[in-house]
Amino acid sequence: MKNLFRIIILGLFLINTLSCKKDSVLKEDVVDPSIEIPTDEQKYGSVKITFSNKVGNEDLLLNNGHYMNANSDSFTVSKFKYYITNVVLKKSDGTSYVARESYHLIDSNKGNKYTIVLDSVPVGNYNAINFILGVDSLRNTSGAQTGALDPSYGMFWSWNQGYIFLMMEGNSPNSAAFNNTLIFHLGGFTQPYNCIRKINPTFGTSDLISSDGKTSTVEIKTDLLKMFESPSLIKFVQTSEGMGGAVAYTIANNCVNMFSVTSIQN
Amino acid sequence: MQKISIYLFLAALLQICACKVDSKIEPIVTEDDVVLRWPDYFPAPIYNFEGNKRSKEGFLLGKKLFYDPILSSDNTISCGSCHQQFVAFAHADHKLSHGVENKLGVRNSPALFNLMWQKEFFWDGGSKHIELQPIGPILNPLEMNETIEGVVNKLSQNAAYRTLFKAAFNTDSITSQLMLKAIVQFMGSFISANSRYDKFVQDPARNPFTESEKNGLALFEQKCGSCHVPPLFTDNSYRNNGLDEVFIDSGRYRITNINSDMGKFKVPSLRNVALTYPYMHDGRFETLDQVFNHYGSGIKQTGTLDPLLSNGISITSAEKGQIIAFLNTLTDLEFTKDLRFKE
Numbered sequence: 001m002k003n004l005f006r007i008i009i010l011g012l013f014l015i016n017t018l019s020c021k022k023d024s025v026l027k028e029d030v031v032d033p034s035i036e037i038p039t040d041e042q043k044y045g046s047v048k049i050t051f052s053n054k055v056g057n058e059d060l061l062l063n064n065g066h067y068m069n070a071n072s073d074s075f076t077v078s079k080f081k082y083y084i085t086n087v088v089l090k091k092s093d094g095t096s097y098v099a100r101e102s103y104h105l106i107d108s109n110k111g112n113k114y115t116i117v118l119d120s121v122p123v124g125n126y127n128a129i130n131f132i133l134g135v136d137s138l139r140n141t142s143g144a145q146t147g148a149l150d151p152s153y154g155m156f157w158s159w160n161q162g163y164i165f166l167m168m169e170g171n172s173p174n175s176a177a178f179n180n181t182l183i184f185h186l187g188g189f190t191q192p193y194n195c196i197r198k199i200n201p202t203f204g205t206s207d208l209i210s211s212d213g214k215t216s217t218v219e220i221k222t223d224l225l226k227m228f229e230s231p232s233l234i235k236f237v238q239t240s241e242g243m244g245g246a247v248a249y250t251i252a253n254n255c256v257n258m259f260s261v262t263s264i265q266n
Numbered sequence: 267m268q269k270i271s272i273y274l275f276l277a278a279l280l281q282i283c284a285c286k287v288d289s290k291i292e293p294i295v296t297e298d299d300v301v302l303r304w305p306d307y308f309p310a311p312i313y314n315f316e317g318n319k320r321s322k323e324g325f326l327l328g329k330k331l332f333y334d335p336i337l338s339s340d341n342t343i344s345c346g347s348c349h350q351q352f353v354a355f356a357h358a359d360h361k362l363s364h365g366v367e368n369k370l371g372v373r374n375s376p377a378l379f380n381l382m383w384q385k386e387f388f389w390d391g392g393s394k395h396i397e398l399q400p401i402g403p404i405l406n407p408l409e410m411n412e413t414i415e416g417v418v419n420k421l422s423q424n425a426a427y428r429t430l431f432k433a434a435f436n437t438d439s440i441t442s443q444l445m446l447k448a449i450v451q452f453m454g455s456f457i458s459a460n461s462r463y464d465k466f467v468q469d470p471a472r473n474p475f476t477e478s479e480k481n482g483l484a485l486f487e488q489k490c491g492s493c494h495v496p497p498l499f500t501d502n503s504y505r506n507n508g509l510d511e512v513f514i515d516s517g518r519y520r521i522t523n524i525n526s527d528m529g530k531f532k533v534p535s536l537r538n539v540a541l542t543y544p545y546m547h548d549g550r551f552e553t554l555d556q557v558f559n560h561y562g563s564g565i566k567q568t569g570t571l572d573p574l575l576s577n578g579i580s581i582t583s584a585e586k587g588q589i590i591a592f593l594n595t596l597t598d599l600e601f602t603k604d605l606r607f608k609e
Contacts, residue, residue, distance in 0.1 A: 143317065143397035144446035151401055152414040152442045158405035160392045160521045193523055245523050 044120040045210035048217045049087065049129070052262075053080060053112040055224045060108050069228040073236040075172035075182060080108040080224060081155060082166040083135050083148070087116060089208065090128040097121050103135070103148040105155060106222075125207040129218065133255055134165030134196040137189040160244065162187055165195055166255065168227065175240035182236060184227070186252050188244040195244070195252040201259045209266040219263040226258040227251055299606050300325045300451075302382075305459050307467065307497050311382035313396050313454060318447040320455075323434040325606075328452030330430060331445060333609045336420050337400075338410035340366050345403070345449070346609055348375040352602050354538035355379060355456060361549030365409040372408065372515065374549035376534060377542045379458040379601065383498055389531045389547040391504060392521045396454060397446045414442045421445065456607065458537050459497075460600040463592075467497075475595065481585075482592025489579050490589070493533045493572075499596065504530040505572040508565035509546060517547070528570045537596045554593065558586050 053060040055067045060080060068074050084106060087099040099118055106114040139149060140162045155164045164187040171180050186195045201220060208216055228234035232250045242248045300322050304311075318324075331337065333346040348363045349355040355378035357363065363371030373389050387393035393402055403409040404417060421427045422440045431440050434448060465473035475483065486494075495501045504518040506529040513519075518527040531547045545551040551560065561579040565571070581589070601607075 141394045143395050144443040146441055146443040150414075150442055151398075152418055154413070154415070156401065156414075158401045159388075161394055161398050161401065190522070 043123045043212040045123055045212060046215040047089065047118040047121045047208065047210060048215060049116040049118070049220060050217065051084065051106055051114045051116075051220050051222050051259075053106070053108045053222050053224065059112050060224060062108060067225070069225060069234065069236070070230070071228070071233055071235045073172050073174040075170050075174075075236065077108075077168065077170040077224065079167055079169040081153075082106055082133060082222075083155065083163060084116070085132045085135055085139075087118070087131045088129070089118070089121060089126040089210075090130070091124055092127045092207075097126070101147070102131075103139070105148040105153055107153075121210040123210050123212050125209050127203055127207050128200065129203065129208070129261070130198060130200045132196060133199050133252075133258075134187070134189075135163040136196065139163075140189045157185075157187060157244070160188075162189055165252070168224065172236040172240065174236040176237060177240045181240065183241045183243070184248070184251055185243040186248040186255070188248060193245050193249040195248050197252050197256050199256060199259050201261045203261055203264065206264050207266075208264050211266070217263075217265040218261060219265075221260050221262045223258055223260070227254050229254060230257065295322055295326060295606055297322050300455065302455060302457060304457050305464060305468065305497070308459065309383065309498075312385050313382045313450075315451070315454065318397070318450060320451050321434060323430070324448050324451040325455065327427075327430040327434045328448040328450065329607075330427075331449050332452050336424070337404055337412060337417055338366050339412045339416065342366055343410050345400070345453070348403075348409075349378050351604075351607050351609070353377070353541040354458065354598070354602055356538075356542040359543070361544050363403075363409055365406065366411045369408045369411075371406065373547050374544065377538060378453060379456040379537065379598075380498055380535065381454055381456060385502060386532070390518050390521050391532055397450050400446055400449050418442050418445065452607075456601070458598040458601040461537065461598040462595040464497075464598075466595065476591070478588045478591045479595055482588035482590070485581075485585050485589050486592050489581060490536075492574060494536045499536040500533045503533055505533055506530045506568065506570045507561075508567070508571050508575050508578075509550070509560070511566045511568060513568075515547065526570055529568060530570060536593060538598055538602070540594050540597050541602065554590055555586070558589075 055065065055077070058065065058067075060077060062080070063076060063078055066074060066076060082105075084104045085102055087102045089097040091097075097118070099116075102116075104114065104116055135149065139145060145151070149163070155167065156162070157164060164185045166184070166186040168182070168184045170182045172182050173180055175182055177183070188195050208218055210216060228251070232254055234251065234254070239247055242251060300320055302320075331345075333344050335341045335344045335347070337344060343364070343366055348357040348360070350358055352358070357375035361374060363373065363375045365371055376389065381387075381396055384396065385394075387396065387399040388402060393399040401414065404412050404414065418440060421431075427440065428438070431437060431444060431448075435444050437444065462473065466475050487496075493501055493503070493505060504527065506517075510529065513529040516528055518530040518532075519525070521527075539545075539554070543552060543554075545554070545557050551557050558581060561575070562581055563578060565575050565578045567576070
């Protein structure tokens with residue numbers, strides 16, 4: 001009986017330690033001390049940022065969804081993956097919360113929704129968010145990376161090395177390429193075709209409020225159609241492929257308009 | 267009787283095991299062997315193994331990976347297939363790299379040494395970091411034709427590698443990051459700085475040059491040294507050295523998309539140059555003599571031709587002999603025979 005009791009205690013202890021470990025791994029986002037020095041009284045809330053992959057107002061459906069771009073070219077999508085990195089929340093007083101080790105690969109093949117959890121955001125009202133579509137040049141040149149930046153995810157160019165920031169592949173009858181394919185790999189972090197884009201989707205009138213021990217949510221829509229819309233209208237008959245270079249640069253400029261905040265729940 | 271046969275069986279088994287272990291024994295590498303040393307006239311290295319702490323175990327793991335065809339899709343090609351130690355880790359007598367299924371690559375396998383002092387890799391500088399460089403040949407369909415995911419899966423299923431990764435990085439999970447860092451712990455250790463030239467620089471009284479080598483050095487400095495800058499014998503720049511009128515291989519342009527980079531390739535180090543034939547990015551020249559003829563009278567005029575070469579380089583045949591005598595002093599047999607790097 002005594003032994004059984006001991007085993008149960010040991011078991012509980014083990015479960016406890018294991019789950020603790022998991023927690024600490026997930027807790028990747030902390031306040032950058034250079035921005036704001038947390039005090040003992042500092043209180044934190046959680047912020048969830050959810051990205052939803054859409055085509056116009058529809059959920060993206062890989063392979064079987066039939067869509068039309070702004071030029072009225074019909075197309076399907078077989079791959080849609082992109083890096084969201086360096087997430088920053090801003091307060092109206094000019095201070096910022098900078099998420100640390102903030103690298104996320106959103107892959108529609110793994111689901112159309114992706115949630116970034118920031119679990120220690122200092123309490124307060126935040127009126128803006130910004131992030132990078134792509135991977136900052138430093139991480140492109142800092143040697144072998146791990147986590148979301150592991151090159152095994154196939155988002156890394158082997159011959160002109162660096163990350164592919166956004167990968168969209170599909171088909172369109174308008175494409176003149178072999179098998180009517182569409183292949184757009186946006187990447188490159190040097191001039192003249194630097195494809196890193198800072199994205200500042202507006203919050204509108206409502207603030208994101210981080211409250212002690214509570215969780216707030218920001219919903220962001222990623223509209224794939226915007227890739228081909230403006231300022232440069234993409235016609236698949238002329239442009240069906242771009243791997244870095246001028247085409248990728250032009251589409252990256254369009255991608256700045258791809259993200260919009262659809263709701264904030266405090 | 268039965269007992270005896272069991273003993274015999276066990277003895278036989280032991281022997282088999284022992285044999286297997288024997289054949290796998292690595293040459294002994296001590297902690298001191300992985301300490302890096304270079305002469306004080308070398309510049310500060312670009313790569314300092316920051317975030318990649320060197321150890322004997324990491325070095326041995328990297329060495330096993332370097333020589334293991336497991337990195338290729340059909341398990342036939344290793345890094346060592348195209349980078350052979352006896353020719354300073356170039357590919358002896360091969361114009362172009364050889365990949366899986368006898369596929370031919372498009373460029374000549376470069377020699378590997380003094381990589382700590384290189385900012386960029388490949389003939390066109392397409393790799394910007396030594397730890398990322400191995401991804402190039404692993405993924406190239408004409409070279410190893412693998413995926414990073416595929417390599418990591420194969421390594422993870424291999425008990426020997428699980429043990430080696432555990433020893434090197436104290437982890438049970440094999441990642442591409444650790445694999446790449448381990449390869450660099452090995453390949454980044456290739457330092458070639460023990461040639462006769464180095465011994466001459468360090469102590470000319472005890473290690474004198476012959477008259478012809480001395481003249482060759484002076485001529486070299488005058489005619490070749492502005493690009494092949496001592497002590498590394500490269501300035502790590504990209505230049506069009508007048509090989510072609512029409513660029514089949516656009517070279518550096520492929521990376522930068524800048525027109526002025528058309529037909530430019532990295533200036534290679536001339537250390538060990540006597541060993542690393544054939545020459546140029548496509549291995550078109552078999553001999554140093556052909557290289558001299560090119561610079562003497564073969565320069566093709568194009569818009570991106572390096573200004574230093576617009577009139578070619580005038581070298582008499584007597585001078586050529588002396589420069590070649592000097593170039594031979596750049597051969598580092600201590601490096602090419604270093605047992606730490608031996609397959």
